[in-house]
Amino acid sequence: MMAQTRTSTFPLTRDDVIALSERLGEPEWMREKRLAAWELAEATAMPTTSDEPWRRTSIARLKWNQMFHLQAPNGVSISDVPDALYRPLIGEEQGGLLVFVNGKLVKRELNPALAAQGVIFTDMASALHDHAALVQKHFMNEAVPVGTDKFSALHGAMWTHGTFLYVPANVHVELPLHSVEYAPGHMTTATHILAILEPGASATYLHESASPETDDLSLHLGAIELLVRQDADLRFVRLQNWDQGLYNFEHQRGRIGRGGRLDWVAGEMGTRLSKVFTTLELDEDDAWGRISGLYFYNNQQHLDIDTQQNHHALRNTSDLLYKGALKDESRSVWQGMILVDPGAQQTDGYQVNRNLLLDRTARADSIPGLEIQADDVRCTHAAATGKVDETEIFYLMSRGIPRAEATRLIVKGFFDPVMQRIPFEEVRERLDQLVERKLLG
Amino acid sequence: MSVALEIRNLHVSVENKPILKGVNLTVRQGEVHALMGPNGSGKSTLAYTLMGHPEYEVTAGQIIFDGHDLLEMEADERSKLGMFLAFQYPVAIPGVTLANFIRQSINAHRKAKNEHDSGMPIPEFRRFLKEKMDMLDMDHNFAGRYLNDGFSGGEKKRAEILQMAALEPRIAVLDETDSGLDIDALRIVSEGVNRLYGPDLGVLVITHYQRILNYIKPQHVHIMLNGQIAESGGPDMALHLEEHGYDWLREKQGESAE
Numbered sequence: 001m002m003a004q005t006r007t008s009t010f011p012l013t014r015d016d017v018i019a020l021s022e023r024l025g026e027p028e029w030m031r032e033k034r035l036a037a038w039e040l041a042e043a044t045a046m047p048t049t050s051d052e053p054w055r056r057t058s059i060a061r062l063k064w065n066q067m068f069h070l071q072a073p074n075g076v077s078i079s080d081v082p083d084a085l086y087r088p089l090i091g092e093e094q095g096g097l098l099v100f101v102n103g104k105l106v107k108r109e110l111n112p113a114l115a116a117q118g119v120i121f122t123d124m125a126s127a128l129h130d131h132a133a134l135v136q137k138h139f140m141n142e143a144v145p146v147g148t149d150k151f152s153a154l155h156g157a158m159w160t161h162g163t164f165l166y167v168p169a170n171v172h173v174e175l176p177l178h179s180v181e182y183a184p185g186h187m188t189t190a191t192h193i194l195a196i197l198e199p200g201a202s203a204t205y206l207h208e209s210a211s212p213e214t215d216d217l218s219l220h221l222g223a224i225e226l227l228v229r230q231d232a233d234l235r236f237v238r239l240q241n242w243d244q245g246l247y248n249f250e251h252q253r254g255r256i257g258r259g260g261r262l263d264w265v266a267g268e269m270g271t272r273l274s275k276v277f278t279t280l281e282l283d284e285d286d287a288w289g290r291i292s293g294l295y296f297y298n299n300q301q302h303l304d305i306d307t308q309q310n311h312h313a314l315r316n317t318s319d320l321l322y323k324g325a326l327k328d329e330s331r332s333v334w335q336g337m338i339l340v341d342p343g344a345q346q347t348d349g350y351q352v353n354r355n356l357l358l359d360r361t362a363r364a365d366s367i368p369g370l371e372i373q374a375d376d377v378r379c380t381h382a383a384a385t386g387k388v389d390e391t392e393i394f395y396l397m398s399r400g401i402p403r404a405e406a407t408r409l410i411v412k413g414f415f416d417p418v419m420q421r422i423p424f425e426e427v428r429e430r431l432d433q434l435v436e437r438k439l440l441g
Numbered sequence: 442m443s444v445a446l447e448i449r450n451l452h453v454s455v456e457n458k459p460i461l462k463g464v465n466l467t468v469r470q471g472e473v474h475a476l477m478g479p480n481g482s483g484k485s486t487l488a489y490t491l492m493g494h495p496e497y498e499v500t501a502g503q504i505i506f507d508g509h510d511l512l513e514m515e516a517d518e519r520s521k522l523g524m525f526l527a528f529q530y531p532v533a534i535p536g537v538t539l540a541n542f543i544r545q546s547i548n549a550h551r552k553a554k555n556e557h558d559s560g561m562p563i564p565e566f567r568r569f570l571k572e573k574m575d576m577l578d579m580d581h582n583f584a585g586r587y588l589n590d591g592f593s594g595g596e597k598k599r600a601e602i603l604q605m606a607a608l609e610p611r612i613a614v615l616d617e618t619d620s621g622l623d624i625d626a627l628r629i630v631s632e633g634v635n636r637l638y639g640p641d642l643g644v645l646v647i648t649h650y651q652r653i654l655n656y657i658k659p660q661h662v663h664i665m666l667n668g669q670i671a672e673s674g675g676p677d678m679a680l681h682l683e684e685h686g687y688d689w690l691r692e693k694q695g696e697s698a699e
Contacts, residue, residue, distance in 0.1 A: 390495065395532035398492050399546035399604060400520035400553065409545060413536025413587070 037156030162192030523611030631656030
């Protein structure tokens with residue numbers, strides 16, 4: 001045990017975990033859960049490039065001590081958060097809003113009509129007290145179990161804040177729910193998102209992470225758990241625009257029940273290095289899941305996305321599209337897998353990754369995969385990486401459009417199919433501005 | 442005074458292979474010229490070179506337009522000066538709508554004339570575009586489709602002429618605009634060009650076949666063979682070619698080479 005403790009090289013101590021739990025005033029069971037996770041993390045070695053999912057992302061030389069800061073800077077408040085981040089997404093109204101600054105809740109709103117219907121949309125610390133049974137039943141049990149790997153175990157031990165969404169059966173949340181986490185400075189945070197849609201429920205939920213640009217090193221360990229029950233329908237949008245000094249390790253998993261639908265959009269723009277595991281579990285018959293991702297990386301940013309579409313039952317559909325643009329010396333890795341269990345007949349699985357290299361020094365690796373154990377299925381995959389097409393540039397320029405503008409149009413056109421899947425104009429515009437900034441920067 | 446596009450002793454290579462070997466041709470505003478010739482004679486090379494395609498290397502000669510040396514200019518600058526090329530193979534750009542593309546083009550032209558221009562207001566642009574689309578018998582829904590993406594041959598060529606109508610060039614080169622068009626589409630596209638034609642527009646129609654010249658009437662016909670203009674004449678020459686093919690010219694060129 002001692003030897004393993006040393007090789008783990010991660011600076012989180014048992015005392016840190018206890019202190020964190022006490023500071024958040026947690027119930028006993030959560031503290032026990034944290035400590036069990038901590039022990040598991042200690043017993044689990046850091047992944048290395050000889051582990052298949054980490055082959056193209058080396059973390060051997062990361063200086064965990066330099067990016068590990070559990071204490072929040074004092075005096076954070078909502079005035080630190082740029083207004084643009086929590087403006088209403090459509091019209092004047094939103095269903096609910098949660099804002100965190102350095103892991104601290106600074107704003108919480110929920111439309112009273114939704115609360116009256118039993119909808120819960122709150123910060124995780126409050127949920128632990130007010131909805132203990134629900135949280136205890138689902139937290140890191142079904143979607144992202146603590147034992148998934150080293151980082152899920154660390155997350156279980158040291159998660160700092162998060163959101164809890166619960167929509168009772170047959171309740172339809174028309175107005176969007178929105179949470180924002182803003183992290184100025186170099187504090188370590190570990191965000192936990194748990195969303196449960198009971199049978200026949202529907203909702204649209206947007207979660208955004210951002211921090212102002214800094215050279216300071218920091219760390220984020222995330223977990224996203226989406227539980228979509230029978231005939232429920234969740235539209236989930238996640239935009240990540242952390243600063244380029246931040247290292248991100250994250251597990252995200254959606255489970256979909258019979259006839260359920262999960263429409264998931266992911267925008268990845270920030271971090272110095274990000275390793276994300278994104279998984280769809282199509283657990284029951286006639287489940288439908290879609291993941292639409294876009295990323296635009298520049299400088300020395302490194303993004304590694306591991307996706308799985310796991311088909312466990314009859315007539316499941318999964319559809320995955322990731323489009324990425326890479327500038328400067330940035331690099332992306334996408335490794336995708338469609339898995340079809342024996343007996344998961346009439347599966348329709350689809351996965352595509354396309355990359356646009358804007359500089360010769362940028363690099364994208366695309367590794368699609370299929371593992372099919374049923375015989376009556378349709379699975380398609382495609383991956384392509386290329387430069388901006390000079391023929392396209394010339395065509396645009398021949399109409400008077402200068403080269404830089406032509407490139408901009410082509411890149412934005414490249415992202416357009418994913419943009420069109422984002423349900424809010426406001427969010428599309430915000431992403432569009434991030435794309436513009438990357439193009440200029 | 443009318444502006445002229447003057448091509449002087451133009452030599453062009455593609456991947457170090459000489460294609461154009463001394464082309465001389467002048468097209469003025471208000472004139473319609475046809476450039477005919479067999480496959481591989483260099484017609485499209487001339488078209489791309491006039492517009493500034495980077496893969497076409499000019500090894501000798503000049504292209505002068507309105508007193509400017511076009512060879513010193515990028516494609517976008519040539520466009521802003523009033524050059525236009527209707528592509529033989531218009532390029533598909535998924536994700537960019539036809540309307541957005543045309544608006545960006547118009548605004549780039551406006552900005553070239555006045556650097557403080559903030560672009561054509563959107564309502565005005567919509568009216569403007571609808572008017573031009575009606576002229577070409579185009580469904581307005583077309584404006585919202587991705588540029589040339591999944592367009593039929595006829596739709597692509599109409600979209601090219603729509604761009605020409607929107608940019609109001611001084612000299613337009615139509616590179617095999619007739620290829621791949623059925624007779625109705627050919628008529629609509631040609632009528633569109635004829636409506637744009639006037640004292641302020643010079644046109645160079647590059648074609649394989651005489652049939653587009655039944656609609657767009659040239660005053661001058663040139664025949665390109667082996668990278669040079671082998672013969673120039675009046676409209677009758679196109680009909681002569683239709684009947685007799687290019688062999689008589691090849692023989693003639695062969696004799697003069699001996």
